[in-house]
Amino acid sequence: MLEKLGKAEKAHTLRVLEYIDKDRDLDSSLKAELASFALVHDIGKAITKPSLAFKVAKVLFRLSSDAHCIAGCRAVWHLTHDKKLALRILKHHVKPNPDPFLDAFQKYDDKA
Numbered sequence: 590m591l592e593k594l595g596k597a598e599k600a601h602t603l604r605v606l607e608y609i610d611k612d613r614d615l616d617s618s619l620k621a622e623l624a625s626f627a628l629v630h631d632i633g634k635a636i637t638k639p640s641l642a643f644k645v646a647k648v649l650f651r652l653s654s655d656a657h658c659i660a661g662c663r664a665v666w667h668l669t670h671d672k673k674l675a676l677r678i679l680k681h682h683v684k685p686n687p688d689p690f691l692d693a694f695q696k697y698d699d700k701a
């Protein structure tokens with residue numbers, strides 16, 4: 590499914606992974622968990638395939654991008670039945686985020 594991500598989404602995922610990897614303040618188990626999540630957090634974009642026009646409008650008008658969160662949550666739930674992972678994908682853009690893991694993850698996602 591990851592291979593269906595667009596070039597920009599793959600590059601974003603790699604940048605998130607790079608920021609996580611370079612953070613020396615993270616303990617190894619949290620780093621591993623964040624890196625695993627980074628690989629799948631935007632998997633819904635493989636389904637929604639946002640157009641270039643939408644990406645531009647999203648930045649210009651600060652539009653919400655919830656569609657890929659919902660699509661990713663559904664896909665991961667159907668493939669794995671991992672409720673925790675599916676819900677994290679669903680809520681990975683919620684701010685402020687009550688889940689400390691997602692709150693930490695957003696730091697890398699927003700930077701990338």
Ligand SMILES: [Fe+2]
Binds near residue numbers: 630631681682
């Ligand atoms: Fe996202």
